[in-house]
Amino acid sequence: MTCPDCGSTDFSKEGKGELICKKCGIVLDENMIDDSPEWRAFNAEQREKKARAGSPITYTKHDMGLSTKIGKGSGELYKVAGNKRAQYYRIRKWHNRLTKSKDRNLGFALSELNRLVSQLNLPRSVHEEVARLYEKAVDKGLVRGRSMESVITALIYTVARKQGTPRTLDEISDASGIEKREIGRAYRYVARELDLKIRPAKPQDYIPRFAGDLGLSGEVQARARRIIEQAKEQDLLSGKGPTGVAAASLYIAAVLEGEKRTQREVADTVGVTEVTIRNRYKELVEEIGLHEVE
DNA sequence: AAGACGAAAGTGGTTGA
DNA sequence: TCAACAACTTTCGTCTT
Numbered sequence: 001m002t003c004p005d006c007g008s009t010d011f012s013k014e015g016k017g018e019l020i021c022k023k024c025g026i027v028l029d030e031n032m033i034d035d036s037p038e039w040r041a042f043n044a045e046q047r048e049k050k051a052r053a054g055s056p057i058t059y060t061k062h063d064m065g066l067s068t069k070i071g072k073g074s075g076e077l078y079k080v081a082g083n084k085r086a087q088y089y090r091i092r093k094w095h096n097r098l099t100k101s102k103d104r105n106l107g108f109a110l111s112e113l114n115r116l117v118s119q120l121n122l123p124r125s126v127h128e129e130v131a132r133l134y135e136k137a138v139d140k141g142l143v144r145g146r147s148m149e150s151v152i153t154a155l156i157y158t159v160a161r162k163q164g165t166p167r168t169l170d171e172i173s174d175a176s177g178i179e180k181r182e183i184g185r186a187y188r189y190v191a192r193e194l195d196l197k198i199r200p201a202k203p204q205d206y207i208p209r210f211a212g213d214l215g216l217s218g219e220v221q222a223r224a225r226r227i228i229e230q231a232k233e234q235d236l237l238s239g240k241g242p243t244g245v246a247a248a249s250l251y252i253a254a255v256l257e258g259e260k261r262t263q264r265e266v267a268d269t270v271g272v273t274e275v276t277i278r279n280r281y282k283e284l285v286e287e288i289g290l291h292e293v294e
Numbered sequence: 295a296a297g298a299c300g301a302a303a304g305t306g307g308t309t310g311a
Numbered sequence: 312t313c314a315a316c317a318a319c320t321t322t323c324g325t326c327t328t
Binding site: 262264 | 306
Binding site: 239240273 | 317318319320321
């Protein structure tokens with residue numbers, strides 16, 4: 001940022017809550033929120049002690065921010081009696097080997113997970129859960145013979161759906177660059193092995209996101225939800241793709257609420273074709289008396 | 295001219311023998 | 312492993328606004 005007055009880039013936070021240009025003295029911002037701690041520390045030890053928040057324990061860091069080591073450096077083990085020493089060395093060697101290879105795997109996989117989560121705009125809870133399950137999958141040796149990426153993407157697919165923020169296979173495939181077929185395979189395999197109960201995605205879960213993408217109001221969303229509810233009561237949805245249903249109900253709701261979008265617009269953002277929208281839409285209009293349009 | 299509609303043929307995935 | 316099947320897509324011609 002540059003000073004609008006003199007073009008200088010040199011600023012100081014004079015006192016608290018004000019941003020001042022060092023060259024011409026103009027006050028650029030006031031009433032800023034002061035996020036520095038209210039306590040003072042005079043050395044590293046005090047800082048450590050007074051800080052109330054450290055980095056949280058998290059599965060998204062491969063060692064949860066903590067890791068185990070047996071004996072620090074070379075000196076530590078001399079405290080152990082001579083005859084046991086060789087044994088401890090061996091234990092340490094293997095411990096290191098095991099955790100190193102697992103760490104490398106996890107480190108790489110989790111950075112990929114990071115990338116995908118942010119690209120797909122998934123909530124933190126999904127991120128955590130996937131990281132947790134991935135570690136479990138590694139421990140069970142499920143990644144062998146499959147690429148880490150495919151397992152990660154499969155888990156994202158599963159968890160996102162389970163937590164009510166589903167992403168379509170297409171979206172995940174686009175973001176990860178992995179074939180839908182491959183994701184599907186890994187997904188079934190992992191779900192079976194890890195004993196994840198998965199139910200088909202609910203059309204409702206797609207509503208908020210796609211409505212947002214289409215710039216539709218809350219009324220339209222509520223309307224779309226009601227349409228889906230009615231359709232479900234009449235058993236119109238079994239076997240139908242949830243995205244198609246979501247798309248059609250959004251389309252109808254938008255028309256009814258006077259915020260019409262074209263079938264093409266809806267189809268493109270949801271990722272189905274106009275034809276599918278039309279088919280669902282026809283069924284819905286027929287079966288539920290939706291003639292309050294005029 | 296753009297959007298909506300629908301028929302027909304093609305595709306990928308599930309199911310049941 | 313194979314064939315049958317339903318859902319969905321692609322393509323394209325026609326109708327409506």
